Amino acid sequence: MSLTISIDAMGGDYGPQVTIPASLDCLKNNPGLKLILVGDEAVLRPLLSNGLKEYPGRLLIQHASQCVAMDESPAKALKNKKDSSMRVAINLVRDGFADACVSAGNTGALMATARFVLKMIPGIDRPAIISTLPSIYGHTYALDLGANVDCTAEHLFQFAVMGAELVKAVENIDSPKIGLLNIGEEDVKGNEQVKSAAKLLENSSLNYIGYVEGDSLNAGHVKVDLIVADGFVGNVALKSIEGAAKMIGTALRQSFARNYCSKLAGLVAYPVLRSFKNRIDPRLYNGASFLGLRGLVIKSHGGADRLAFKTAIQLAEIEVKQDVIKKISEQVEQSLALRASV
């Protein structure tokens, strides 16, 4: 099976410096993969000359004259950047030239553009951002991580339906365990939106296990496959975890750097510390999917390096192979039909 992914080669904090080597790594790893790199041809062609020779018929450059800045407003990008690398990469998905698009660009602009170009799956009101987080059980999926700041119970329910389908497809789990993010596990806890969403989930065919607290994202007392939250709460939780990891990493480094003895201990412990670092390496969790659209769009962290961006492309490969969009669309249709018949 051939699989084509369009890459916003100009996106992210480092642009082609990162997107090109990561793309070539992926072509090397997967002989079934084709890539379309979108961006300023004058910049990309010299950087890709070896790649074009090495992977004949598997690598295209598609010219785009504009770039969306990392701090540009989504509305402006949508209006004024119709030939941006981001927009053209998404157009390629809409027109069937690519099966998915990967971008490390401006999240808001990417979401607005993807929504405008690809349109929503019928029955879904809003797109949501889903990603995985490392946990003591392996990893946990969570959505929405920031696309929507005010969600109704119905939106949370739709997120659960879409997220469950993604987890089923990607993780090969029959019936993923779904938790609703709340400030306690008891029924009385939470705001009206969460309590109403709990009722919708309890009355659905989803494997809803109840409320979970913030610690369940990484280390809950029971394993959860998917955690559903409002985008405001989900985004704050995600960033809080990033901050905690950074603070702990800083404290660990400083402890080993304190004096000669601690530095020596650090040398002895280096292989262990490296294996520890690899295990929770955020680059191996890079790549968030926009769910609810009629096409696959993967958002890479803006500051992604070669390894991190490669991880995001590989996530796109998996989601294409698993036909995630088709599965989600079918599930949404079934779930709507089921609720209409009740």
Next chain:
Amino acid sequence: MSLTISIDAMGGDYGPQVTIPASLDCLKNNPGLKLILVGDEAVLRPLLSNGLKEYPGRLLIQHASQCVAMDESPAKALKNKKDSSMRVAINLVRDGFADACVSAGNTGALMATARFVLKMIPGIDRPAIISTLPSIYGHTYALDLGANVDCTAEHLFQFAVMGAELVKAVENIDSPKIGLLNIGEEDVKGNEQVKSAAKLLENSSLNYIGYVEGDSLNAGHVKVDLIVADGFVGNVALKSIEGAAKMIGTALRQSFARNYCSKLAGLVAYPVLRSFKNRIDPRLYNGASFLGLRGLVIKSHGGADRLAFKTAIQLAEIEVKQDVIKKISEQVEQSLALRASV
């Protein structure tokens, strides 16, 4: 200056096992401190016989016939447990026998009881929970950490006024830097509640520095002294950080436990790992203050051990010495007068 604190000796997962040794530690540390231990006298007296001899005139037992269970509903506790150790400990603050109360009991019941018994500071609609988190800059204060699940902009503003006064008093900072928790730093980001709160803060005399993201709790790119959030968001952020720390700690331990070589490296690195662990030890951050009440109530983590509970009592000592309630009340009055005159 004499300083008296009432202790809910029966509260928490471990009750007197933890509260008594921690109380005796505090009496030893601070000769100006008096404690009233509240709970079942038949249980407490034998455990305290040495303490009563060692600290004559500084240690009282106040009998209370009931206990509030950790999973009891706040409404039921309020209605049926009028002679609980928690309630009696708070009554002692209301009646002026104690300057503050410390409890490791059920958070919801403690909040409901404290609010009922002590009443609110005039001008404040809702109490908020504030605590410190370790950060790369030292530590950060954050509120609300879970008392209120639906806050208006006005509530967030009141939290900022109260929190700033606490930080000023406890940290001896003239004008603490205040950030509003949001999903981005740009003006366009966030929900209506946060955007309106930002306007109130911008037009106040507080040192408001703008929106901050979740990572600012532990490791922001600029130092913030106080972070203000809705209780739902604040609680999820706090628990997410706890989960991240637990997951990282587990991964670190597992890495060192993997084989003979890694275990040997762990032995060599042990002093460094211990100093690292001490630095981010959550027990040293135990103790959350309930702000907005006409009396000081400190909530300890339910699972607190002796060191952690001691930290919570010491926090109460500091807040009493700094006359936090009086300062907050005066500031709230001024701030309301200022806004009324605009």
